[in-house]
């Protein structure tokens with residue numbers, strides 16, 4: 001139920017369809033029990049060859065006789081009470097009062113029956129057939145009409161539920177997508193792409209199945225049960241009550257069983273997520289797997305995960321398979337509780353067993369047959385209900401997973417009262433910054449900080465190269481600027497404004513990042529260039545495409561700039577992708593341009609061309625270049641080099657000065673030159 005509460009706002013929006021489907025479900029239940037109730041007159045006609053008119057007349061007479069008897073009984077008890085000696089014991093008086101009360105209740109009930117029978121006879125007598133066979137035909141025709149009406153309402157109900165569920169799914173998917181777009185980089189990385197994909201696909205599908213069951217079976221079947229139970233009570237409430245003894249036992253069993261299924265389903269979905277992870281990893285690293293001949297290993301590990309998922313699914317299936325027989329046994333037990341004494345009373349023409357009154361008068365065969373039919377009619381919805389119960393529990397586990405994603409908060413705090421951030425014109429200040437990357441699996445393990453008390457000031461218009469060994473913290477440092485994450489300690493200011501105090505959108509509008517792994521969209525080269533700057537003037541696009549030699553490689557394709565780049569830009573080389581990313585970044589006219597090993601896939605000659613082109617486009621912005629490749633052309637355009645080691649800035653200054661004063665820089669530079677010569 002808690003899971004359903006979370007869905008309430010979404011279901012509220014489709015309430016019209018839900019109300020419509022509930023009304024249709026009620027009609028289905030009414031037609032269902034009406035169809036079953038028709039068996040009574042059918043049995044009467046078949047077994048006793050009675051016409052409906054004769055049956056109604058007999059029922060009216062019976063009601064008349066009973067009313068007269070109860071009236072006489074009530075009058076007799078009342079008279080006894082009137083004549084009662086005032087000194088009589090209170091227990092005797094109470095016993096008489098109880099008898100009077102019973103007689104009056106019986107009188108009221110038979111009076112109602114008499115009224116109803118008289119009214120029905122008056123209404124129907126003119127057109128009801130008098131012979132048994134035409135009566136049978138009429139009853140069968142009525143049965144056909146009721147069945148048709150039930151079929152139509154079932155169709156309507158399922159359609160309305162379908163619309164409500166699909167609309168809810170669309171809203172939920174949209175909400176999840178919006179939410180994911182608002183999450184920060186770290187949270188998304190910790191959740192992982194396959195996990196997210198599993199929530200959007202498998203979990204949502206399970207939830208949809210559950211909702212369809214809820215709107216369909218879980219409303220219709222209980223209503224059917226209720227309406228048939230009402231009929232059972234009308235036929236014989238005492239025998240019906242006897243049969244309900246099994247209900248608490250069923251509730252206990254299914255309560256426990258539901259909890260187990262929910263737990264098992266949660267585990268199964270986690271296992272499915274791991275399968276998604278394996279699949280995503282394998283497809284993403286396909287080339288590495290082939291190159292290293294890791295197919296067998298991947299196959300085995302995928303198989304292992306499949307086996308786990310299989311076992312978990314089987315566990316659910318086993319529990320699932322138990323539900324129907326359990327219900328059937330319980331329902332049969334309940335029916336026997338009512339039918340055994342009923343059959344005994346019919347055979348012996350009695351209305352009580354062991355002194356306990358179980359019927360108004362001696363039970364007749366048609367009444368028992370009706371009770372039997374109705375209880376048989378209870379079995380079908382009960383079986384269906386028990387079959388959907390496990391699926392419903394499974395979807396409630398899926399619902400929890402979907403909403404746990406929606407409850408994930410972004411780690412980036414946004415002040416409600418943010419300050420505006422004008423275009424950067426002054427300086428960027430990193431002040432005493434410390435940051436440690438969070439990792440999901442070893443949260444409790446102490447990890448060294450990626451940045452350790454880093455302070456750096458960069459003036460507007462400066463071009464700064466950030467260098468250092470692998471893992472020294474270069475990328476971590478520059479990722480703080482567009483707030484991919486916030487520092488654990490310390491402050492980062494742009495033009496004196498703490499970037500946490502301004503709006504994220506305002507901040508990111510000023511920054512363009514060209515990462516090492518270029519992300520292109522499955523569109524044309526031209527669209528990828530303009531991505532995020534759709535209104536950039538055409539001549540500017542052309543000039544930048546020319547300066548960064550995008551047009552030269554595009555012209556080699558028949559469609560030129562209109563060539564589709566394929567999924568993640570697979571139809572282009574790494575270097576071509578990086579050129580597109582550079583143009584895309586510059587088209588945004590950023591005040592701060594960050595290149596994070598943006599030319600790593602580009603050959604030396606082209607890299608030189610790119611830095612020469614960049615020299616013309618770096619005016620009026622601050623440029624930060626993370627690199628391992630200190631070429632002469634790069635050194636010509638940078639004003640300063642920052643050297644990082646083990647999360648700290650160990651030196652910064654001009655290249656020639658650093659060569660003299662910083663041994664680590666000297667070693668880095670020498671190693672890099674050696675590498676260049678070897679290449």
Ligand SMILES: Nc1ncnc2c1ncn2[C@@H]1O[C@H](COP(=O)(O)OP(=O)(O)OP(=O)(O)O)[C@@H](O)[C@H]1O
Pocket residue numbers: 189437438439450468469470471472473474475476477
């Ligand atoms: N997403 C992450 N989760 C956990 N740890 C990370 C993550 N990204 C980086 N680190 C760790 O932070 C430290 C600094 O990494 P960073 O990527 O900033 O180094 P780098 O100087 O850019 O390295 P490289 O030159 O190899 O790209 C490393 O020890 C790395 O293991």
